[in-house]
Amino acid sequence: MFESLSNSFQNAIGKIRFRDDEKALKRALGELKKSLLKADVHHKVVKDLLGVVERETKKEGVGKENFLKALKSELTDILTAPGKQGFVYSSTPPTVVMMVGLQGSGKTTTSGKLAYYLKLRKKRVLLAAADLQRLAAVEQLRQVADQIEVDVFADESIKDPVEVAKKALEKAKDGGYDVLIVDTAGRLAIDEELMREVKEVKEALHPDEIFYVADALTGQDAIRSAATFNKELGLSGVILSKYDGDSKGGVALGIAKQVGVPLRFIGSGEKMPDLEVFIPDRIVGRLMGAGDIESLAERATAVIDEKEAKRISKKIKKGEFNFNDFLEQLEQMKKLGSMKSLIGMIPGMGKMANALKDMDLENSGEIKKIKALIASMTPKERENPGLLNNSRKRRIAQGAGLSQMEVNKVLKQFKNAAKMAKRFSGKNGMKDLQNMMGQMQGGGFPR
Numbered sequence: 001m002f003e004s005l006s007n008s009f010q011n012a013i014g015k016i017r018f019r020d021d022e023k024a025l026k027r028a029l030g031e032l033k034k035s036l037l038k039a040d041v042h043h044k045v046v047k048d049l050l051g052v053v054e055r056e057t058k059k060e061g062v063g064k065e066n067f068l069k070a071l072k073s074e075l076t077d078i079l080t081a082p083g084k085q086g087f088v089y090s091s092t093p094p095t096v097v098m099m100v101g102l103q104g105s106g107k108t109t110t111s112g113k114l115a116y117y118l119k120l121r122k123k124r125v126l127l128a129a130a131d132l133q134r135l136a137a138v139e140q141l142r143q144v145a146d147q148i149e150v151d152v153f154a155d156e157s158i159k160d161p162v163e164v165a166k167k168a169l170e171k172a173k174d175g176g177y178d179v180l181i182v183d184t185a186g187r188l189a190i191d192e193e194l195m196r197e198v199k200e201v202k203e204a205l206h207p208d209e210i211f212y213v214a215d216a217l218t219g220q221d222a223i224r225s226a227a228t229f230n231k232e233l234g235l236s237g238v239i240l241s242k243y244d245g246d247s248k249g250g251v252a253l254g255i256a257k258q259v260g261v262p263l264r265f266i267g268s269g270e271k272m273p274d275l276e277v278f279i280p281d282r283i284v285g286r287l288m289g290a291g292d293i294e295s296l297a298e299r300a301t302a303v304i305d306e307k308e309a310k311r312i313s314k315k316i317k318k319g320e321f322n323f324n325d326f327l328e329q330l331e332q333m334k335k336l337g338s339m340k341s342l343i344g345m346i347p348g349m350g351k352m353a354n355a356l357k358d359m360d361l362e363n364s365g366e367i368k369k370i371k372a373l374i375a376s377m378t379p380k381e382r383e384n385p386g387l388l389n390n391s392r393k394r395r396i397a398q399g400a401g402l403s404q405m406e407v408n409k410v411l412k413q414f415k416n417a418a419k420m421a422k423r424f425s426g427k428n429g430m431k432d433l434q435n436m437m438g439q440m441q442g443g444g445f446p447r
Contacts, residue, residue, distance in 0.1 A: 006287050009071065011035055016064050025062050029054055032071075040219045040250035045257050049074050072284055079263070079280040081256035083236060086264065086277040087118065090208045094126070094172040094180045098205055100198050100233065101213035102225055103186035106241035108137055110213045110267055111183045112144035113275040114239070117265075119150055120273075123178040128168030129154035130161040130201060133185040141183055148272050151177075161185060165201045182207070190225060195232050202233060209236045211264065216243040216251050223254045230261050237264035240278075252283070321418045323374045323382040330367070372400035373410055385411065 012032035016024045029050050036046045056070035057063075089095045097114070101107045108131065115125040127145050129152065131137035138154050145152035153168040165182055172180035184201055187194045202210065212235045214222040226238055238255050243266045255263050263278040312329065315321050374382060376399030381387050388396070388411065397407045 009035075009287055013064065013068060013071075016062075016067050020062050020064070022058070022062060025054065025057060025067065028067060036250065036253075042220065042223070042250070042254045042258060045078065045253055048257075049078060052077075075253075075284045075287065076280050078253055078257050079278075079283060081260055081262040083262040084264070085262065085279055087114075088209075089178070094169075094177045095209070096169065096172075096205050096207040097179065097181045097209045097211060098198075098202060098207040099181060099183050099211050099213060100229055100235075101186050102190070102215070103134060103188050105186065105213045105215040106267065107131075107186055107213040108140050108144065108183050110239055110241050110265075110275070111141065111181050112148055113267060113272055114211075114265070115145070115150045115179075115181055116148040116272040117275050118179050119148060124176065125150045125179045125181060126168065126172045126175065126177045127152045128164060128172075128180060128182040130164045130168070130182050131185040132159065132161050132164070133187070137183070137185075144272075151175075161197060162200050162204045165204045169205060190228050198233060210234065211236070212238050212261070213241050214238050214251070214255065216240045216267075219251055220254065222251050223258050226255060226259045226261065230259055235259075235261045237262055239263075239265040239267065239275075241267040243267055256280075316418070319418070322385060323377065323414070326370075326414070327374060369400070369402060369406065370410055370414075373402065373407060376400040385414065 009032070012028045012035065015028040015031050032053075033046055033050055036049070037043065052074045053067070053070045056073070057067045060066040060069070099107050099111050099114075111127060115127055118125050127141055127150060129138040129141045131141075138156060142152055142154055153164070153171050155164065155167065158164050158167070161184065168180060168182060171177075182201065182205065184198050185194065210233055212226050212229045214226050216222065218225075222240075226235070229235055238259070238261050240252060240255070240263060243252070252263065252266070255261065266276050266278050268274045268276050312321070312325060315325060373396060376396045381392065381396075393404055393407050393411075396402075397404045400407070402410075
């Protein structure tokens with residue numbers, strides 16, 4: 001999702017060598033300026049960034065290392081606004097979060113993503129439908145809540161959003177919820193009626209957090225709207241939605257610097273797990289191509305059950321991994337989010353992440369085939385793939401709508417994958433993995 005900005009920095013860095021002269025620095029700064037403006041970064045932010053990078057690089061001595069150091073330092077400074085990072089819980093539950101923004105910014109979906117993020121961290125969340133302006137908003141929030149299996153407060157008989165907010169807060173307190181997330185009304189543009197309504201909801205709730213959902217695709221307009229909402233309401237954070245789309249990325253550099261409100265989360269995909277905490281130094285690491293292993297590890301820790309992981313590991317070592325285990329692991333992987341967002345966190349894998357932009361773990365053709373195949377098996381066959389003789393394979397092929405050749409291919413892939421997993425789980429696992437990577441780079445592939 002940082003492709004445009006990341007390429008900008010890589011191109012600029014490529015213009016300067018380990019030790020170099022001021023002409024090379026000028027070329028690097030020129031490339032940086034051109035790329036940042038193209039990425040829709042505000043001209044004043046660009047001017048300030050270039051000034052600091054030039055001054056600090058010259059001060060330490062012109063060269064790639066000092067240029068990188070100055071660029072990283074200034075980017076971290078630009079992205080760091082006074083305030084909290086991530087999600088901060090109130091000392092007295094429930095933590096009340098008010099979601100605000102313009103219509104079409106993805107506010108309702110983002111409310112669901114935030115609820116899912118908190119649910120994975122073992123928090124009881126209540127979503128409240130206080131957007132009574134858009135006809136489908138209440139039903140949309142209900143559907144989102146059903147999808148992620150969290151509770152929702154919605155009452156179409158109440159026509160006043162302030163009353164909805166009050167009753168939702170009452171339910172959250174009485175029901176022992178950890179967090180209440182209130183989805184408020186938006187408009188196509190900022191108007192007096194919208195501001196009056198959200199101010200009244202704010203007075204009724206006394207929220208711990210007011211998150212403005214900014215559509216990253218609208219570029220500088222998102223920054224101007226966020227500034228207006230901040231002036232009227234006093235925002236505690238911004239969540240950037242749709243940052244995986246065709247956004248040029250410059251809006252991320254503008255929010256904190258121009259609005260003075262910290263970016264708290266970024267929507268990095270269409271699925272519910274695709275919401276990332278915005279931590280400035282980690283984001284800078286990704287912008288510079290260094291990945292973000294810490295965030296990847298935190299996401300995995302929140303999703304993966306330690307006992308289940310140990311159970312699967314034992315089965316793999318014994319060569320007992322079966323199709324039921326495969327389906328369970330597939331469900332776990334889906335909770336981690338899109339493959340593109342995960343691969344993008346691994347150092348040096350940013351370009352590969354872009355190649356995976358159309359890969360969908362849940363809806364890919366291969367996964368659908370495997371699911372259809374497994375659904376056509378008996379419980380015993382799922383537990384023990386070794387039972388699958390030719391007559392059973394013919395029956396499965398017919399039930400799954402596949403040819404017997406396709407069934408044989410999938411079964412062979414599964415068998416090879418199970419063998420490889422067993423091999424890597426042994427004492428020489430890391431050595432075997434390195435050998436395999438070497439074979440792949442040389443054009444071969446383990447069979």
